[in-house]
Amino acid sequence: MLFNSYEFIFVFWPISFIVYFLLNRLCPPVFGKLWLAAASLFFYSYWSIKSLPLILASIAFNYVMGRSISHSADKPIRLRKLLLTLGITGNVLLLGYYKYADFFITNINSLFASHINLLELALPLGISFFTFTQIAYLVDAYRGKAKEYSIVSYVLFVTFYPHLIAGPILHHKEMMPQFDRPRSKVIIPGNVARGFFVFCVGLFKKVVIADTLAPIATQGFDVSTHLGFVEAWITSLAYTFQLYFDFSGYSDMAIGIALLFNIKLPINFNSPYKAVSIKDFWSRWHMTLSRFLKDYIYIPLGGNRKGKFRTYFNLVATFLIGGFWHGAGWTFIMWGLMHGVAQVIQRLWQKTGVALPRWCGWLITFLFINFTWVFFRATSWDDALKVLRGMISIGEIHVSLTLAGQVLLILAAFALAMFARNSMELKLKFKPNLRYAAFIAGLFVFSILYFNQVSEFLYFTF
Structure with a gap:
């Protein structure tokens, strides 16, 4: 079930909202949690009922491991580390089996001329996100930062449907106390108004902006066999802005939906294309993933505590x-490698003491981000090289009315990303009055008019 679908907006969301608050008013608190957990599992299995046993098994495994780790606080450190290692290994093996098995088999076949059959497994929806969320829970339990909750509370923490499919990646301690606050169990009109406002902003980003740019990027990456200079830059920039408005649109919609339930999800985007350095970019883009990579990979690897060379190694390893x-592809590995190396280069540059003008830092950062997104989007090396060759083919400049129209669309997307207030800034300025009501209605109706095809979110496949 998509956030940008009639069945979600006009059926599932209103029913889950109304029943949740009726149960909170008429029954003990556990019934509201149980309903929301059940609704979230229905939301997940609506895509494919075959994936439901998998997520339930993952939840059961991690709940048991989390309790075991929490209850071993007074046990020898070796036992606690063993339990944590077993828990993380179980999650990694699950993710690896479904997401990376065919990647490894393909590379083994290529290296050794073998003929191992591919498993051709369907990737369970959201497996990357609910796996990372639960790994964070296990580590927090080991560190004594995750309070023990009931199985119903834990299921709700993992499956809460606004964040289940594509994040943000959550921490147990920042989520579960919110469900237990007495104030959260009643409808708060201000939260309803703000939540629907942010949802509509995200919906507009997705269906009006991102989905309009999508065919341009698809034509260049997947259809065209050759790209001239203008076509290649249009292709790369179309994807750069499609990805931003698609994923930030999803995050806005998730934040808006959760706010109706009086739950505040963490901010995931803060105008990332305004960044003036690669470090600045990663403090603004997919912020909960950046937090996870820092807290659960970079710091455990040693962070910056073991000398310069080890710091640089840890940065590159984290981004890989x-x-x-x-x-599961070499283009994604290349994308991660380039970002890791860029982090190292920035640190080395800072040691020179030479400060670039902000406009220069922004330009270098934006061009680098646009360049690396080519590898992120391309389904093969050939497709990536096709686009990159076109971007430097200055002698092949062709202009047409179609290309001119595409340029105008990209310039409009650029202007919105660079100069308009982002959704969280708009939320801070929001006031429930007639002017905002008219604005919300306009966004909503205009977005609904674009519901002419099923359009999944890009991060559903990651």
């Missing part, structure tokens, strides 16, 4: 893992 997490 982040790249591979996004997808």
Whole structure:
């Protein structure tokens, strides 16, 4: 079930909302949690009922491991580390089997001329996100940062449907106390108004902006066999802005939906294309993933505590893992490697003491981001090289009315990303009055008019 679908907006969301607050008013608190957990599992299995046993097994395994780790606080450290290692290994093996098995088999066949059959497994929806969420829970339990909750509370923490499919990646301690607050169990009109406002902003980003740019990127990456200079830049920039408005649109919609239930999800985007350095970019883009990579990979590897060389190694390793997490392909690994190396280069540059003008830092960062997204989007090396060759083919400049129209669309997307207030800034300025009501209605109706095809979110496949 998509957030940008009639069945979600006009059926599932209203029913889950109304029943949740009726149960909170008429029954003990556990019934509201139980309903929301059940609704979230229905939301998940609506895509494929075959995936339901998998997520339930993952939840059961991690709940048992989390309790075991929490109850071993007074046990020898070796036992606690063993339990944590077993828990993380179980999650990694599950993710690896479904997401990376065919990648490894393909490469083994290529290296050794073998003929191992591919498993051709369907990737369970959201497996990368609910796996990372639960790994974070196990580590927090080991560190004594995750309070023990009932199985119903834990199921709700993992499956809460606004974040289940594509994040944000959550921490147990920042989520579960919110469900237990007495104030959260009643409808708060201000939260309803703000939540629907943010949802509509995200919906507009997705169906009006991202989905309009999608065919341009698809034509260049997947259909065209050759791209001239203008076509290649249009292709790369179309995807750069499609990805931003698609994923930030999803995150806005998730934040908006959760706010109706009086739950505040963490911010995932903060105008990332305004970044003036690669470090600045990763403090603004997919912020909960950046937090996860830092807290659960970079710091455990040693962070910056073991000398310069080890710091640089840890940075590159962290981003390689982040790249591979996004997808089972060498193009994703290359994307992660380039971002890791860029982090190292920035640190080395800072040691020179030479400060670039902000506009120059922004330009270098934006061009680098646009360049690396080519590898992120391409389904093969050939497709990536096709686009990159076109981007430097200055002698092949062709202009047409179609290309001119595409340029105008990209310029409009650029202007919105660079100069308009982002959704969280708009939320801070929001006031429930007639002017905002008219604005919300306009966004909503205009977006609904674009519901002419099923359009999944890009991060559903990662």
